[in-house]
Amino acid sequence: MKEFAYRRATEVRDALTLVAAGDGARYLGGGTNLVDLMKTGVEAPARLVDVRFLPLDGVREAADGGLVIGATTTNSDAAAHPEVRRRYPALSEAILAGASGQLRNMATVGGNLLQRTRCGYFADPSQACNKRVPGSGCAAIAGEHHNHAVLGWSRHCAATHASDMAVAMAAFDAVVHYETLDGPGELPLAEFYPPVGDTPDRETALPPGALITAIALPGSAVSPRSRYRKVRERASYAFATVSIAADLDVRTGSARIALGGVASRPWRARRAEAVLREGPLTADRFRAAADAELSAAEPLPGNGYKVTLARNLIVAVLTELADRAPA
Ligand SMILES: Cc1cc2nc3c(=O)[nH]c(=O)nc-3n(C[C@H](O)[C@H](O)[C@H](O)COP(=O)(O)OP(=O)(O)OC[C@H]3O[C@@H](n4cnc5c(N)ncnc54)[C@H](O)[C@@H]3O)c2cc1C
CATH class of the missing domain: 3.30.43.10 (Uridine Diphospho-n-acetylenolpyruvylglucosamine Reductase, domain 2)
Structure with missing residues (x-):
């Protein structure tokens, strides 16, 4: 070292x-x-x-009825906060689905957003990886890629984003607040992680040297019955194979859905959301929503199973949310 x-x-x-x-x-x-x-x-x-001794810790109410989570709040504290659990249950579930209790006690929400991919070729400096060494190639595409991306990847990089928390943040339209020496700024999560394109080394839209100070969760979350579900190779202490954060208002068909484990960034499922808005919310509609989203998938030879898994997960979680809604 x-x-x-x-x-x-x-x-x-x-x-x-x-x-x-x-x-x-x-x-x-x-x-x-x-x-x-x-x-x-x-x-x-x-x-x-x-940065852990900066005054950026804790969860507070926002003027719009949402919550602001300070960047140095630990993952454990964010997940356990009563208002996070009450208003954004999928976020609490997503954080608790990640890592272990000890790790969550150490990890901060700012650091969680910026954690690097778990691609084995990225983690091994002897291997070609455009994310680690731009221009060196991507060993995963012709190599071991069973846990790599099926949506939005490029020939320069097929790595997935590792954070569970960021998937729920994407579904809730969270906004990242940061400071620079030139002043403060903010980035909606949809713009925070740029598409991978030909610059997989550019993982966020943050300006150089920016310090994340907080993450704001808008007060307009669709319903208090959101859900995060994660499929992984072990029952605990494993990164997502495929995951989903979903929030569904059964009265209007309005939904917010994001997928994890399938792309270089949390994947907001806007095609599925559009199909759900056409209503009514039947089993067929849930399947049509999942099909619409996965129609954009381009699996590699070894990870086509993720497309089926993501489709089934979308249908299962939407069905669960609809069943749980009050009559
Ligand atoms: C064994 C193991 C299993 C795990 N399993 C999971 C899992 O299943 N799901 C999951 O989502 N995660 C998992 N993780 C990852 C874990 O969630 C992250 O390591 C953690 O959230 C990172 O937070 P941190 O505060 O420790 O970040 P750090 O390691 O301190 O920093 C990470 C990055 O963020 C930057 N950074 C930190 N704070 C700021 C800030 N305020 N502003 C700007 N930049 C900042 C750092 O410079 C660095 O680049 C696992 C980790 C381990 C070790």
């Missing part, structure tokens, strides 16, 4: 200045992803700026 300096920031401006000073400086949240990658040589920052 390359030697690095450690600095603890207690003011946002100090953190920004320390990272802007260069030397490949990086923010450190819980370190549960970044430090792992430093140990294997995938990441090699010269300086870590610890």
Whole structure:
């Protein structure tokens, strides 16, 4: 592991200045992803700026009736917050479906959004990976890719996004707030992760050196009966093979659906949402919604099973949400 300096920031401006000073400086949240990658040589920052002592912790009410989750709030605290559980149950379920209790106690919501892919070729510096070394190629496409993307990937990269939490945030139209030395900014989650295209190394639309300060959940969530469901290769402590966050208003057919494990970013299922709005919400309509979304899928030779899995998961979760709705 390359030697690095450690600095603890207690003011946002100090953190920004320390990272802007260069030397490949990086923010450190819980370190549960970044430090792992430093140990294997995938990441090699010269300086870590610890953000956990900044005043960015906690969940508060927003003026629009939504919630604002501070960037250094731990995953455990965000998932356990009574208002997160009451108003955005899929978000709480998504966070609790990730990692382990110990990891969630360390990990921050800001760090969770920026965790890197779990593609084995990305994690191995001896392999070709355009995300790690632009222009080096993508070993996954002709290699082991059973857990890679089926939607929105490019010939430059077929890695999936790893975060469960971000899938629920995408369904709820969350907005990421950040600070830079030039002032604050915000990015809707739909714009936060750009399409992979020919720049898989560009994973977010954040300006260089930006510090995530909070994530806002709009007050307009469709209903308090949202659901996150995750299919994985083990019952716990495993990343998503395919996952879904869904919120359905059975009176109007209005839905918000996002998929995980299928693309380089949380995949907002807008085609499925459009079919549901045409109503009525029958079993056939749920199947038509799933088919519409998956019609865009382009599986690799070894991961076509994910298309079937995603289709079944969409139908199962919509059926469950419809069944649970009050008569
Ligand atoms: C064994 C294991 C199993 C896991 N299983 C799952 C799983 O099933 N599902 C899942 O979703 N996740 C899983 N994870 C990943 C885990 O959720 C992430 O490691 C964690 O959320 C990252 O948060 P952190 O605060 O530790 O980030 P860090 O590791 O500290 O940082 C991650 C990145 O975010 C940047 N960063 C941190 N905070 C900020 C900020 N405020 N502003 C700007 N940049 C920032 C860092 O510079 C770094 O680039 C697993 C991890 C492990 C080790």
